[in-house]
Amino acid sequence: MKRSISTVVAAVLAMVFAAGTAAAEADKLRIAKQYGLGYVQLMIMEEQKLIEKHAKAAGLGDITVEWSTFRSSDVMNDALISGNLDFASLGPTGIITIWSKTRGNFDVRAASGLNAMAWMLNVRDPRIKSIRDFTDNDRIAVPAVKVSGQATALEMAAAKEWGDENYDKLDHLTVSLAHPDATAMMLAGESEIVANFSSPPYEFIQLKDPKIRTILTSDEILGGPISFNVIATTGEFRKDNPKLYKAFLDALDEATALINKDKAWAADVYGRMSRDKTPKEEILAIMNHPTSHFTTEVLNLGAFTTFLGKVGRLKNPPKDWKTEMLFPEAKAR
Template sequence: MAIGLTRGLCLAAALAFGWSTAASAEVSTVRLAKQFGISYLPLTVIQEEKLLEKHAKDQGLDVTTEWLRFTGGSGMNEALLSGNLDFAAGGVGPALTIWGKTRNNLKVRGVAALNAMPLYLVTTNPDVKTIKDFTSKDKIALPTVKTSIQAVTLQMAAEKAFGEGQQNKLDPLTVSMGHPDAQIAMMGGKSEINAHFGSSPFQELELKDPKAHKVLDSYDVLGGPHTFNLVWASTRFVDANPKIVTALVAALEDAMQRIKTDPKAAAELWIKAENVKMPVEDAVAIISNPQNEWTTTPKKMLAYLDYMNRAGLVSTKTDDWKELFFPNIQNAQGS
C-alpha cells in the first residue's frame, strides 16, 4: 500500500512538472526514409557507414536504424502522419505541403537540407525546344503530380511562360512515376512517356543519349541554386528525441564532409550500395559538379513557398525561413 502510494505521488509530481515517464528515454530504433537518386548520397553514406549510430553514441545513446524506400514524397508523408516513420527525406514540394497542413497538430518542420541541385526537364521529342512546345500528345513523368518539387517547378515555369493564372497549363500532361521507371519508359521509346522531369543521375544518363535533350533547368526558373532535398520530422518526435536529432544533423555534416573530401570514395560507396550501373567517373563528375552543393543550409525555400501560397497549394505563410525548420540549423544563412 505504501509503495503504491509513493509511486502515485511520484507520478503526480512528474505530471505536475510537465514530465512523462518516457521523457528521458529516446527511441532505440530510428526509422528513416529516402528515395532514388544520387541526391540522397548523404543519407546513403550515413546508412552504409553507420554514422547516425556513431554520432548517437556521442550523445550517450545506442540506436539501430531502419531504412525505408519511397518513390515520392506523398507516401512518406502518409507514413510520417501515421507514426510509421521518424524522418522523411524528399523534395521541397512535399516538405512545404506537410508543413502547411500540420501547423495546428504535428507541426512538421525541416531538420536540415541535403543539397542544392538543379533539376532538368528532359525530352526525346525533337519538336519540343521550350515548354511552350508541349502538346496534348506529350506525357511528362515526374515523382508526384501537383506536389513534387518537379511538379511545382514546372508550374512556376508555366506561369512565367504562359502568364499569370496559367500555372496549371501543363499539369494534364504529367504522370506520377518514380525516376528509374520514368527513365526506362522515356528512353525505351515504347511508352507514351516522352519527357521526364527528373534529377541526378537520371537526367545525366538520359542526356548521354543523342535522342534526348534538355528543355528546362530549375536553376533558371528559381534564379539560382535552390534546395532540392531535405529531411523533415514532426515536432512530437523531435521534442521526444532531441539527442537523436542532434546526432542526425551531426551525421549529415559528417557525411557531407566525406563527400567533399573524397568524391571518388563516395561515388564507389553509392554505386555499390544502390547497385547502380554507372561508371565511377560519371558518378564522380556529378558529385563534383560545382552546381551540386552538399549542404545542410536551406536555399530559396521561401521562393517555393511564395509560389505555393499564390497557387493555393499551401495556405500557411511565412517570410522567415527559420519557421520552416527546427532550431538545429537556424544559425545557417538560409533563405
C-alpha cells in the same frame, strides 16, 4: 504504520520509474530516402552506421536504425504524419505541403538541408524545343503529379510563359513515375513519355542518348540553386528525443564532410548502396558538376512558397519561411 510506509515507498518508486520511462528516448530510428544521387549522404550514414556511432557517443547505447526508400515526398508525408517515420527526405513542395497541413498539431518542419542539385527537363522528341511545343498527345513524367518539386517547377515555368492564371496549363500532360522507370521509358523511346523532369543521376543517364536533350532546368526557372531535398521531422519527435535528434544531425554533418573531402570515395559508396550500374567516373562527374552542392543549408524554399501562395495552392503562406518552416538547428545552418 509499517503498511502505510510501505505503500508510500511503493508509490514513490512507481512515480520515479514512470518519470524515468517517460524521459527515455526512442531506441529505434526510422528514416526514408528516395531514389538517386541526391541521397548519397543518407546512403553513407546507412553504410557507415554513423547514426549508431553518434547515438552511442551521446549515451543512448545501441539503437536500431531502419531505412526505407520511397517514390516521392507525398508518400513519405503520409508515413511521417501516421507515425511510421521519424525523418523523411522531402523535396521543396513536399516540406511546404506537410508544414502547411501540420501547423498547430504535428508541427512538421525542416531539421536540415541535404544538398542543392538542378533538375533537368529532358525531351526525346526533336520537335520539342521549349515547353510551348508540347501537345495534348505528349506526356511528361514527374515523380508525383502536382505535388513533386519538379511538377511545381513546371508550373512555375508555365506561369512565366503564359501568365500566372495559366500556371497549370501543362498539368494534364504530367504522369507520376519513379525516376528509374521514367528513365527506362525515355531511353526505350517507344512510349507516350516524351519528356521527363528528372534529377541526378537519372537526368545525366538520359543525356547519354544523343536523341535526348535538356530544354529547361530548375536553376533557370528559379534564378539560382534550390535545396534538392531537406530533412523533415515532427516537433514531437524533436522534443521527445533531443539526443537522438542531435545524433542524426551530427551523423548528417559527418557524411556531408566526408563527401566534400573525398567525392571519389563517396561515389563508391553510392554505387554499392544504390546498385546503380553507371560507371564511377560518370557519377563523379555529376558530383563535381557546377550545379551540384552537398550542403546542409536550406536554399530558396521561399521561391516556392511565394509562387504557391500567389496561385492559391498554398493557403496562408509563411511571412518568413526561414523562421516558420525551419527548426532552429536548420535555420542556424
